[in-house]
Amino acid sequence: MTTRQDALALDARDPLAALRTQFSLPEGVIYLDGNSLGVLPAATPERVAAAVRDEWGTGLIRSWNSAGWVDLPQRIGDKIGRLIGAGPGQTLAADSTSVNLFKVLSAALAIVQAGGDPQRRVIVSERSNFPTDLYIAESLARQHGFTLRLVEPDEIAAQFEGTLAVLMLTHVNYRTGRMHDMAALTRAAHGCGALALWDLAHSAGAVPVDLIGADVDFAVGCGYKYLNGGPGAPGFLWVHPRQLERMERDGLWQPLSGWFGHAAPFEFSPHYRPAAGIVRFSCGTPPVLGLTALEVGVDTLLAAEPLGGLAAMRRKSLALTCHFITLVEKHCAGHGLSVITPRTEGERGSQVNLAREEGAYAIVQALIARGVIGDFRAPDNLRFGFTPLYTRFVDVWDAVEHLRQVLESGEWQEARFHQKAAVT
Ligand SMILES: *Cc1c(COP(=O)(O)O)cnc(C)c1O
Numbered sequence: 353m354t355t356r357q358d359a360l361a362l363d364a365r366d367p368l369a370a371l372r373t374q375f376s377l378p379e380g381v382i383y384l385d386g387n388s389l390g391v392l393p394a395a396t397p398e399r400v401a402a403a404v405r406d407e408w409g410t411g412l413i414r415s416w417n418s419a420g421w422v423d424l425p426q427r428i429g430d431k432i433g434r435l436i437g438a439g440p441g442q443t444l445a446a447d448s449t450s451v452n453l454f455k456v457l458s459a460a461l462a463i464v465q466a467g468g469d470p471q472r473r474v475i476v477s478e479r480s481n482f483p484t485d486l487y488i489a490e491s492l493a494r495q496h497g498f499t500l501r502l503v504e505p506d507e508i509a510a511q512f513e514g515t516l517a518v519l520m521l522t523h524v525n526y527r528t529g530r531m532h533d534m535a536a537l538t539r540a541a542h543g544c545g546a547l548a549l550w551d552l553a554h555s556a557g558a559v560p561v562d563l564i565g566a567d568v569d570f571a572v573g574c575g576y577k578y579l580n581g582g583p584g585a586p587g588f589l590w591v592h593p594r595q596l597e598r599m600e601r602d603g604l605w606q607p608l609s610g611w612f613g614h615a616a617p618f619e620f621s622p623h624y625r626p627a628a629g630i631v632r633f634s635c636g637t638p639p640v641l642g643l644t645a646l647e648v649g650v651d652t653l654l655a656a657e658p659l660g661g662l663a664a665m666r667r668k669s670l671a672l673t674c675h676f677i678t679l680v681e682k683h684c685a686g687h688g689l690s691v692i693t694p695r696t697e698g699e700r701g702s703q704v705n706l707a708r709e710e711g712a713y714a715i716v717q718a719l720i721a722r723g724v725i726g727d728f729r730a731p732d733n734l735r736f737g738f739t740p741l742y743t744r745f746v747d748v749w750d751a752v753e754h755l756r757q758v759l760e761s762g763e764w765q766e767a768r769f770h771q772k773a774a775v776t
Pocket of ligand 1: 448449450451481482484485522526551553554574587
């Protein structure tokens with residue numbers, strides 16, 4: 353792709369091009385932030401309006417049954433399951449990623465403790481994991497007498513020993529775009545008797561994931577990134593059937609034992625009895641409107657299934673990120689940018705991160721003022737997400753051209769681009 357014409361030609365040949373019409377993208381915007389907040393699907397406003405107007409307004413409380421509200425967490429969970437290599441009845445759409453992590457990591461620690469080896473008390477994660485994951489793990493480690501050990505990616509291989517309780521990693525790193533080998537690391541964790549827990553926040557709906565094939569124990573993920581569920585959308589959690597069976601057999605609970613995870617919530621019994629299967633990981637009343645929007649978002653990804661699904665999306669995403677890296681290196685050379693995302697295809701998620709010693713925040717702001725939306729991650733990181741459902745090759749071309757102009761003109765040095773907002 354050496355000219356804008358080449359980019360347009362790639363778009364003309366793109367087998368997924370038609371899927372872009374599922375989205376309501378504002379004019380004049382090149383959106384490279386679907387890894388942070390996915391775009392509004394065109395069908396969402398009317399679907400949510402109908403849920404409000406008809407299901408809530410007319411159906412009222414009857415809609416828990418008649419509109420299937422009560423089954424939404426499992427129904428949408430099963431749809432998400434199709435994107436992450438899960439079988440039916442294994443995934444639940446619920447709560448935030450942080451809360452879901454609290455539930456599944458607690459369950460993992462309870463399983464380890466039930467194993468009876470007091471030496472096995474270390475949770476290993478990556479120092480540059482998304483902080484909320486580390487904060488949740490830190491809290492649980494304190495509560496249950498475990499140690500949270502934070503390591504660099506190249507130190508993970510040295511962690512597989514008898515003290516390891518849980519390997520807790522995010523599949524695609526938010527700051528580097530680097531993707532781990534889920535199957536190999538899970539195998540290594542199992543090889544030393546530990547459990548493997550994966551956060552799919554930057555992979556569900558972006559790269560192929562095969563939880564059953566990789567033999568993972570627990571997983572969580574996010575609903576508002578690549579799943580296009582809207583701001584604050586519920587996330588999801590997944591538990592391998594063998595761990596669900598084990599919890600049942602050994603009488604282990606997840607700690608947020610709310611009534612929606614009860615075996616018979618409408619018996620109103622004073623004592624908790626966990627539901628069978630994944631439903632035991634529910635806590636309180638499901639957020640129906642948020643789930644309704646999330647379902648539309650997930651459907652935009654399932655619409656790719658007849659066109660090759662995630663394999664086709666992955667091919668396009670790798671091409672988009674590869675062209676972006678190549679063009680940045682060619683057209684923005686000499687401006688102090690370095691590409692920190694791996695070039696090896698198997699190690700790259702669906703985003704590209706650039707680093708620059710000075711001005712990363714202001715450069716991102718200057719790009720946003722031009723309608724090219726990426727984001728800044730402290731202290732020096734410019735992050736661009738490439739969602740294959742609606743990003744075109746010409747968007748990659750134009751984004752790099754804007755970046756080149758911002759750097760060459762020095763416009764990012766204007767004072768207005770240096771004011772930090774609350775959310776970056
Ligand atoms: C985005 C993201 C989250 C978000 O957690 P919330 O509870 O939804 O705020 C968690 N973990 C990772 C790895 C993420 O990328």
